Amino acid sequence: MSVPTVHRSAFHNREVGAAELVRDGVWAVPLPLTGSPVLSVIVHLLRHDDGLVLVDAGYPDDACWETLTAAIAAAGFGVGDITHLLLTHNHPDHIGLAARVREASGAPIAIHPLDAFQLQRPLRGTFFDQLERELRLARLPADVLAEMVDSSRRLAAHSDDLLVDDFLADGQLLRFGGLELEVLWTPGHARGHVSLLDRARRLLIGGDVILPEGEVQVGLVSDEDDDPVAQLRDSLRRIAALPIDLLLPGHQYRFDDVATVVARTLGEQDARLARAAEVLARRPGASAWELTTQLDWGRPWERIGLTGRRFAVMQAMGWQRYLERRAG
Ligand SMILES: [Zn+2]
Numbered sequence: 001m002s003v004p005t006v007h008r009s010a011f012h013n014r015e016v017g018a019a020e021l022v023r024d025g026v027w028a029v030p031l032p033l034t035g036s037p038v039l040s041v042i043v044h045l046l047r048h049d050d051g052l053v054l055v056d057a058g059y060p061d062d063a064c065w066e067t068l069t070a071a072i073a074a075a076g077f078g079v080g081d082i083t084h085l086l087l088t089h090n091h092p093d094h095i096g097l098a099a100r101v102r103e104a105s106g107a108p109i110a111i112h113p114l115d116a117f118q119l120q121r122p123l124r125g126t127f128f129d130q131l132e133r134e135l136r137l138a139r140l141p142a143d144v145l146a147e148m149v150d151s152s153r154r155l156a157a158h159s160d161d162l163l164v165d166d167f168l169a170d171g172q173l174l175r176f177g178g179l180e181l182e183v184l185w186t187p188g189h190a191r192g193h194v195s196l197l198d199r200a201r202r203l204l205i206g207g208d209v210i211l212p213e214g215e216v217q218v219g220l221v222s223d224e225d226d227d228p229v230a231q232l233r234d235s236l237r238r239i240a241a242l243p244i245d246l247l248l249p250g251h252q253y254r255f256d257d258v259a260t261v262v263a264r265t266l267g268e269q270d271a272r273l274a275r276a277a278e279v280l281a282r283r284p285g286a287s288a289w290e291l292t293t294q295l296d297w298g299r300p301w302e303r304i305g306l307t308g309r310r311f312a313v314m315q316a317m318g319w320q321r322y323l324e325r326r327a328g
């Protein structure tokens, strides 16, 4: 089973873990997500001959900044030693500090073009435009929709104005003084989500594409061509086939039994899809919102807060789209 780690106990105790050296020259650094039910995001530092590569950045606040800079100092470096900042995807817990890190270090920021706001905004609008479109497609009552978008705005700043410097492409080999990372486009959780493969160390920095426990949140279904569940399933199968012994996710804790975790995730998703299909068969033409309220979310609907309800409706929307597409 999974590697027993400090981060694993921290996750089970609902605490933010301490930074850990994972392999020689690789650190996993949990940053606190103040106000979020997710509690923390894990960013990664990789040493190379000329400094450090940072993968992901937390919220744009001082709590994340101080935790990150303390971990960099404990590793024997300064923020100025960061030569490159790579972002797995554009969610607020992964990109918030990106501009501040660049300002302090001069490191260029790279992301997949599908998650670069500067390219996405003219086509699809801001994150909140897309979220609103999804919730309208799900046919939420107007007052619930407004409340949900509002609470999402209050939860986290989305840094929609972040201008990145470089774009990452599937299969691209990034070389930094003795360190090589291969970019894998692993969409599903976000359209432009990437994972980073270190073949020499047989490890994958997985962002939010897979978690050791629980479900992966699927990306927005706000446009005709969005089918994040299908994309996620393909990404997971691709990850299961990689030559790796260790997966470093962006939340929870690292694990080594990658094929088992992929099989569990896909199996649980199959069960979720089957239950969604049953509800939709009983209620032809049901909206994703109706579907959401009919499914079992592990606790009574009345006890799920607005953020939990938003995550639920996004999942249901993804399953509905996946099932529609496969109904012929
Ligand atoms: Zn994410």
Ligand SMILES: [Zn+2]
Pocket (backbone or CB within 6 Å): 041, 091, 093, 094, 208, 250, 251
């Ligand atoms: Zn995340």
